[in-house]
Amino acid sequence: MFKRILFAAAFLAAAITSGAAQQQVQFALDWKFEGPAAPYFVAIDKGYFEAEGLSVEISEGAGSLDAIPKVATGAYPIGFADINSLMRFLDQNPGAPVAAIMMIYDKPPFSVVGRKDLGVETPKDLEGKVLGAPPPDGAWAQFPIFAAENGLDMSKITVEPVGFPTREPMLAEGKVAAVTGFSFSSTLNLKRLGIPLDQQSVLLMADHGVSLYGNAIIVNTDFAEANPDVVKGFVNAVAMGWKDAISDPAGAIESLIKRNPAADADLETERLQMSIDANVLTDYVKANGIGGIDDARMAKAIEQTKSVYEFKAEPDASLYFDASYLPAEPFMLQ
Numbered sequence: 001m002f003k004r005i006l007f008a009a010a011f012l013a014a015a016i017t018s019g020a021a022q023q024q025v026q027f028a029l030d031w032k033f034e035g036p037a038a039p040y041f042v043a044i045d046k047g048y049f050e051a052e053g054l055s056v057e058i059s060e061g062a063g064s065l066d067a068i069p070k071v072a073t074g075a076y077p078i079g080f081a082d083i084n085s086l087m088r089f090l091d092q093n094p095g096a097p098v099a100a101i102m103m104i105y106d107k108p109p110f111s112v113v114g115r116k117d118l119g120v121e122t123p124k125d126l127e128g129k130v131l132g133a134p135p136p137d138g139a140w141a142q143f144p145i146f147a148a149e150n151g152l153d154m155s156k157i158t159v160e161p162v163g164f165p166t167r168e169p170m171l172a173e174g175k176v177a178a179v180t181g182f183s184f185s186s187t188l189n190l191k192r193l194g195i196p197l198d199q200q201s202v203l204l205m206a207d208h209g210v211s212l213y214g215n216a217i218i219v220n221t222d223f224a225e226a227n228p229d230v231v232k233g234f235v236n237a238v239a240m241g242w243k244d245a246i247s248d249p250a251g252a253i254e255s256l257i258k259r260n261p262a263a264d265a266d267l268e269t270e271r272l273q274m275s276i277d278a279n280v281l282t283d284y285v286k287a288n289g290i291g292g293i294d295d296a297r298m299a300k301a302i303e304q305t306k307s308v309y310e311f312k313a314e315p316d317a318s319l320y321f322d323a324s325y326l327p328a329e330p331f332m333l334q
Helices: 007-014 035-045 067-072 083-092 143-149 164-172 183-192 221-226 228-247 249-259 265-280 283-288 295-306
Strands: 023-028 054-059 078-082 098-103 110-115 130-133 158-161 178-182 200-204 215-220
Touching (some): 035 228, 067 078, 098 228, 110 164, 143 295, 164 178, 178 183, 228 265
């Protein structure tokens, strides 16, 4: 049984009320300060968090699994992580106080990115090739489902564990033929390294049989139960940040550049737009608003995960996603 930390420790570490009556909240991202992180900084700069009585500090992450243990232990009250990896974490750590509360990547950016000149254009082309995969990568975590759905013989694929900093450089240098990663990350990182987009093959897992959701806002459930208005306010501000980023991506990137001056503004604007077009503003979100999930689709995602992962206990969707902190009325992004 997962050991819960004391409330007092969680509050001291992650949610101390200031003298100005603003709740201090630390938010753990999945990755670096790149384009798709811009909406959260917009929510700070435009006062959306402040209007909810929150003072939010955002920290970089080290992969889409990274925030899960941070939030589960109470080191951070709120984070951003892959819901599929969250399912497995909860199965391995029953009773851990962590759940998703707001879906952001309605269509996950999990992908295999390869080079056409190295012979990778279809899933089957991975057989006989070397695939670079960072162990903490969310896309790599879902690769077994992708492989099963596309009838890949894993014995014919050489998997090379790589670090995040070396993933795209190794592909650019031809040391691997493809890598797992988020579509908007690996593709544009390769572009920056001199591999044009038209020379890349992007195998988005969602377009090749993988019926999963992607990254969501996750919360320490002990913290949320004790501070429901804080969590609801956080969700509202995040929705406003995404709405503004969608209407003005270049403006949103200005908020990002304040925190990451070394970033290429044009490249990060392109990265943000890619995430909006392919992952956030889907047909479902256009019709139903941001944040929620479809129960039938979630059930299918669980069944697909069961096909490649043996749950210790029967999976329960209510443990993974709690919609009670979302607005009563759908929050439309357009």
